[in-house]
Amino acid sequence: MGLFLTSIYISYSQNNQITSNVNDSTKTNMDAVYNRPFLNINKSPVAIGGYVEANTNYSTTDGINDGFHFQMRRFTLFFASSISNRIKFISEIEFEDGTKEINIENALVDIEFHPLLNLRSGILFNPIGAFNQNHDGPRWDFVDRPIVSTEIIPSTLSSVGMGLHGKYFAGRWIFAYEAYLTNGLSDKLISNELNRSSFAEAKHDEDRFESSFSGRPLMNGKIAIRNRKYGEIGISVLHGIYNKYLKDGTFIDQKRSASILALDFSTSVFNNHINIIGEFAKSYIDLPDNYLPNYGSQQFGFYTDISYTMLQKKIFNWENAKLNIGLRTDYVDFNLDKKPADNQKIGDYIWSFTPSIAFRPNGSTVLRLNYKHLRQTDFENNPASLTGILMFGLSSYF
Amino acid sequence: MKSNFTITCLCLFYIFTLFSCEKLFPEAPLADSVMDAPLDGLTELQNRIFLDGAEEFDEVYTQETGLGPIFVGASCASCHNADNRGTLSTILTRFGQIDSTGNKFMHLGGPQLQHFALPGYDVEKIPSGASSSKLIAPIISGTGFIELVPESDILAMSDPNDSNNDGISGTINWNQIPNWVKPNDNSITKDGKYICRFGRKAGTYNLHQQIVQAFNQDIGITTTFMPNNPINYLTGTNPAVDSDIDITDESLNATVFYTQVLQTPFQRNALDPEVIKGKEIFNSIQCSACHVEKLKTGFSVVDALSFKEFYPYSDLLLHDMGSELNDNYTEGSALTSEWRTAPLWGLGLAKDVQGGKYFLMHDGRARSIEEAILLHKGEGLNSSDKFKTLQDSEKNQLIKFLESL
Numbered sequence: 001m002g003l004f005l006t007s008i009y010i011s012y013s014q015n016n017q018i019t020s021n022v023n024d025s026t027k028t029n030m031d032a033v034y035n036r037p038f039l040n041i042n043k044s045p046v047a048i049g050g051y052v053e054a055n056t057n058y059s060t061t062d063g064i065n066d067g068f069h070f071q072m073r074r075f076t077l078f079f080a081s082s083i084s085n086r087i088k089f090i091s092e093i094e095f096e097d098g099t100k101e102i103n104i105e106n107a108l109v110d111i112e113f114h115p116l117l118n119l120r121s122g123i124l125f126n127p128i129g130a131f132n133q134n135h136d137g138p139r140w141d142f143v144d145r146p147i148v149s150t151e152i153i154p155s156t157l158s159s160v161g162m163g164l165h166g167k168y169f170a171g172r173w174i175f176a177y178e179a180y181l182t183n184g185l186s187d188k189l190i191s192n193e194l195n196r197s198s199f200a201e202a203k204h205d206e207d208r209f210e211s212s213f214s215g216r217p218l219m220n221g222k223i224a225i226r227n228r229k230y231g232e233i234g235i236s237v238l239h240g241i242y243n244k245y246l247k248d249g250t251f252i253d254q255k256r257s258a259s260i261l262a263l264d265f266s267t268s269v270f271n272n273h274i275n276i277i278g279e280f281a282k283s284y285i286d287l288p289d290n291y292l293p294n295y296g297s298q299q300f301g302f303y304t305d306i307s308y309t310m311l312q313k314k315i316f317n318w319e320n321a322k323l324n325i326g327l328r329t330d331y332v333d334f335n336l337d338k339k340p341a342d343n344q345k346i347g348d349y350i351w352s353f354t355p356s357i358a359f360r361p362n363g364s365t366v367l368r369l370n371y372k373h374l375r376q377t378d379f380e381n382n383p384a385s386l387t388g389i390l391m392f393g394l395s396s397y398f
Numbered sequence: 399m400k401s402n403f404t405i406t407c408l409c410l411f412y413i414f415t416l417f418s419c420e421k422l423f424p425e426a427p428l429a430d431s432v433m434d435a436p437l438d439g440l441t442e443l444q445n446r447i448f449l450d451g452a453e454e455f456d457e458v459y460t461q462e463t464g465l466g467p468i469f470v471g472a473s474c475a476s477c478h479n480a481d482n483r484g485t486l487s488t489i490l491t492r493f494g495q496i497d498s499t500g501n502k503f504m505h506l507g508g509p510q511l512q513h514f515a516l517p518g519y520d521v522e523k524i525p526s527g528a529s530s531s532k533l534i535a536p537i538i539s540g541t542g543f544i545e546l547v548p549e550s551d552i553l554a555m556s557d558p559n560d561s562n563n564d565g566i567s568g569t570i571n572w573n574q575i576p577n578w579v580k581p582n583d584n585s586i587t588k589d590g591k592y593i594c595r596f597g598r599k600a601g602t603y604n605l606h607q608q609i610v611q612a613f614n615q616d617i618g619i620t621t622t623f624m625p626n627n628p629i630n631y632l633t634g635t636n637p638a639v640d641s642d643i644d645i646t647d648e649s650l651n652a653t654v655f656y657t658q659v660l661q662t663p664f665q666r667n668a669l670d671p672e673v674i675k676g677k678e679i680f681n682s683i684q685c686s687a688c689h690v691e692k693l694k695t696g697f698s699v700v701d702a703l704s705f706k707e708f709y710p711y712s713d714l715l716l717h718d719m720g721s722e723l724n725d726n727y728t729e730g731s732a733l734t735s736e737w738r739t740a741p742l743w744g745l746g747l748a749k750d751v752q753g754g755k756y757f758l759m760h761d762g763r764a765r766s767i768e769e770a771i772l773l774h775k776g777e778g779l780n781s782s783d784k785f786k787t788l789q790d791s792e793k794n795q796l797i798k799f800l801e802s803l
Contacts, residue, residue, distance in 0.1 A: 063424060063427065382750055388424055
């Protein structure tokens with residue numbers, strides 16, 4: 001059988017473990033959809049890939065134990081093909097929590113006119129922050145996704161749309177951009193069971209592959225600069241209308257906008273032994289007056305991962321295996337407003353710290369042990385509720 | 399080989415430390431510092447209905463599940479945080495008039511102001527000519543016991559003409575009840591009016607009535623008992639009838655059951671000498687004339703509630719609290735300055751659910767226990783005047799006692 005790992009147009013580097021791929025000369029975080037291992041059968045033009053993520057979960061909140069569980073978080077399949085030299089197709093189907101949620105996360109065609117000018121169309125990952133496009137389980141030493149990248153930036157946000165992307169190389173520097181119009185967010189942003197402004201909820205709209213909830217497109221753009229030695233920094237914005245304001249040509253509400261501004265970075269120091277990555281996001285929501293200040297008109301969050309490669313050598317007969325230790329810090333504030341009663345800052349925020357130990361027998365597989373300590377403060381700033389979660393997980397490309 | 403062994407040992411050590419370190423898994427708060435648990439002694443079936451009710455109580459309603467279109471809060475729990483007192487963030491407004499002839503503003507969206515609206519809807523405004531009062535959520539825990547106090551006991555505590563000359567004349571709120579409220583057998587009536595006991599003005603007959611109205615007027619959730627959504631007279635449309643009922647009678651009943659079998663707050667540090675001293679002062683300056691320590695339930699089909707003594711520190715009666723607390727709004731036969739004696743249980747735990755500060759009295763205007771006491775005028779004036787004459791150490795003892803409740 002002629003099964004072999006290929007890298008026709010997809011360069012997959014063994015070093016590319018957690019996202020920081022400082023050594024890779026041509027890739028930025030935005031290239032994550034292509035930057036994966038694919039399997040080609042003989043000379044078939046279609047390549048297949050995918051990954052799985054499973055873990056155990058043992059958590060306790062304020063003394064209430066949630067029991068011990070096995071979780072099959074994700075099973076994802078990629079299909080890619082080169083339709084011609086400069087026309088590529090890639091798709092990704094994700095099964096979350098078994099078959100509870102089945103999503104086409106990504107199904108797009110890229111047509112290259114010039115390295116600086118590619119047309120992308122289909123279902124695409126919105127380029128907002130870096131995690132959204134770069135979320136494959138095996139890349140991370142942590143079982144859970146960063147809180148800011150799921151709550152402020154709804155992960156994984158993919159939408160139907162169209163736009164341009166391109167790259168420019170200048171010596172050690174790479175400059176990249178993406179600019180798309182896609183279908184937008186829904187009014188679940190404020191009409192949801194969380195009783196707060198929530199972008200995570202706003203991505204839910206049954207009809208989002210057929211129509212934009214508000215009738216207006218979502219504007220989304222990102223620029224990133226990468227230095228092959230120092231790392232990468234990206235700035236991205238997303239802006240759109242989230243409510244239905246027009247029905248049968250008649251105004252039924254005023255237009256309400258929602259925006260996210262994100263900054264992401266990744267770098268490696270000490271000869272790639274320490275990787276530091278993270279992202280910051282701030283959101284702005286135009287709320288009906290009566291929702292203020294119970295719902296946040298501005299939200300903010302960040303995460304940083306620091307990961308140190310303690311060992312990189314032959315371990316248990318795996319050549320070039322790695323043992324990493326790391327720490328993730330998460331912070332998300334769902335409501336930056338003040339209480340009118342006493343002009344005090346509203347609570348409604350989360351801190352979380354997750355030490356990790358991860359073993360990578362090869363570049364596409366990770367075994368990770370995480371302990372997550374989460375402190376959640378409510379609207380009124382009452383004493384935080386505390387959660388401790390122990391997770392042991394496996395994630396691998398295949 | 400050797401290094402593999404070291405690595406394995408290191409990993410095992412890490413795992414072992416994680417598991418052995420108790421601190422990693424946060425401990426439960428002490429049982430006497432929370433009040434959202436079911437009563438001891440419920441059957442397993444009763445526990446199950448309690449948990450169903452707890453889910454309803456915590457459920458955040460949305461447009462799809464029936465919220466609004468105008469409302470005050472999206473869930474019971476948003477106002478009744480941890481089943482203790484609420485805060486100014488979720489304060490609500492009632493409007494009507496100052497006499498006890500019945501609310502004249504029902505056709506204009508009374509008695510409650512829905513000042514939130516789903517996107518695209520207008521919030522309600524207080525109609526001109528109506529007077530209004532603001533209310534924060536009272537403690538919910540233990541209301542099942544309050545519901546079961548026999549009417550004869552409440553009548554016995556009342557003293558409308560102050561025949562004992564103590565300056566305190568606890569009165570009953572005799573109020574009409576909606577036709578969908580089923581009074582208890584042998585309920586005492588006066589001119590077709592019933593003895594009511596729930597709400598800040600004791601205007602509501604029982605928990606079923608309180609909660610049907612809460613679903614409707616607070617959240618915009620319709621039930622078979624109140625099938626119309628709240629009215630917004632500003633929109634100029636007819637009262638919006640909800641074509642389907644938002645929640646079933648089962649869900650409603652579970653919610654009612656949840657409040658009925660919630661545990662009562664526990665007193666903490668009852669044996670602390672300062673607390674004991676404080677309690678003596680509480681009795682000696684006649685706080686206890688209204689804040690009656692101990693009441694007793696009558697018969698209930700729920701064993702755990704039947705014929706039980708409990709300690710709410712309230713007589714469930716109305717008292718004239720003076721002009722400062724006169725909000726020009728009334729319900730039933732309550733005068734505008736009359737309020738139901740606020741139960742004091744759970745008082746010491748209120749701060750931890752009110753954001754570290756107190757919000758006391760019906761509208762949360764008192765920011766400390768002392769402020770609350772000093773707001774006692776009218777029938778409470780004697781008591782609060784006596785409080786003023788206490789030495790600082792005695793005041794502290796009294797407050798320590800109140801905080802132990």
